Amino acid sequence: MEVSNNGGIKFKSDEIEGIIRARSGSTGIVNDKALADTEFVHRFLEHVCPERKYPKDRLAEFLWEGSGLLTGARIQVNDMNSHIRIALICLQSLTDVQNESARKLRTYAGEHLLDHLKGTVLPRVGHTKSAAHADIQLLAQAGQLLVQLFTEESGIDALFWTRAEHMSQHQWDKTEGKWLSGNRRRWLYTSEGVDELLRWFQNEDVTRDIAHHSMVHAFPAQGKSREQILLELLKPAAKRLAEHLLFEDIFTTREERTAVFFLNGYVSRASPALNYYPSVDDVLTITGFG
DSSP states (O other), rough: OOOOOSSSSEEEEHHHHOOOOOOSSSSEOOOOHHHHHHHHHHHHHHHHHHHHHHHHHHHHHHHTTTTTTTTOOBBBBTTTTTHHHHHHHHHHHOOOOOOOHHHHHHHHHHHHHHHHHHHOOOTTOOOTTTTTOHHHHHHHHHHHHHHHHSSSSHHHHHSSSSSOOOOOOHHHTHHHHHHHHHIIIIIIIIIHHHHHHHHHHHTTTTSSSTTHHHHHOOOOOOOTOOHHHHHHHHHHHHHHHHHHHHHHHOOOOHHHHHHHHHHHHHHHHHHHTOOOOOHHHHHHHHHTOO
C-alpha cells in the first residue's frame, strides 16, 4: 500500500486483491527449508505407511503451522476488527511523534480517525464472547491512545498545531491549513467528535485501564450537556494553543491563525453570549490561565 498525495491510502498493485484471504484456517506458503523437510517426511510415510494417504499440503500445515516456517501471503479479512485496527494506526501516528513512518500517515489519520471510530462496533452491556464486536483488548488500547491524543502536548500538537516550516502561506492554505481546519470542524466547531467519544468512553471495555483518568470522568452524560463535555474534553488543547500564541515566540501568519481560529472557536462555545472577538483576557480566563 502507499499514501497518495492527497493523504489517501491505495494499493500499489491490483494483484494485491488476490493475496487477501477470507478469514479462515488457510495457511501461507511453505518456505524452502520447510518444503524440503515436508518432502522427506512425506516420502517416509508413503513407504512406511502406504495404506494411508498423507496429502503434502495438509502435512505441511500439520508440521509447520505456528512454527514460523510458514511464510508468504497471510493477509486475512477481519470485518469485526478492521475499523478498530485502522483507528489504532491513526492514533499511533498522531501520538507517537518520534516514529517517522507513523508521522507519514498523520494527514490520513486526522481526516479519517473519526470515521474509523464510528465504524467500530462496541460491545454491549452483558455481551458474550461470540458477539460480533471489536476485540476488547484492541478497544482498551484505543482508549489509552485517545486519552493521550487529547491530553498530552504531543498529541494535541499533532492534531491541532501547525508544523509546516518551509512552505509558502499560499501552499499552506491549500494543504496543512485546510487539514487543520477540518480537524477543528470535527472536534471543536461541531459536536460530531464529542458525540462519538461519548459512545466510546461510556463503554467499560474502552475505559478498563483508564477509568481513573480525569478525561474519562467528563463523559458520564448525567447532568451534562454536550457543550460542557466538549469544553472539558478540549480544555487541555485550548490551553496548549494559548501557550503557543501568548507565551511563545511565533512569527508566521500560519501559526497565529492556527492558534486564533482554535481559541476563537473554543471561547465562543464556552461563552456563546459573546458578540465580539474574544480578548486576551477572555482567552486567559477560559483556558485556565487567568
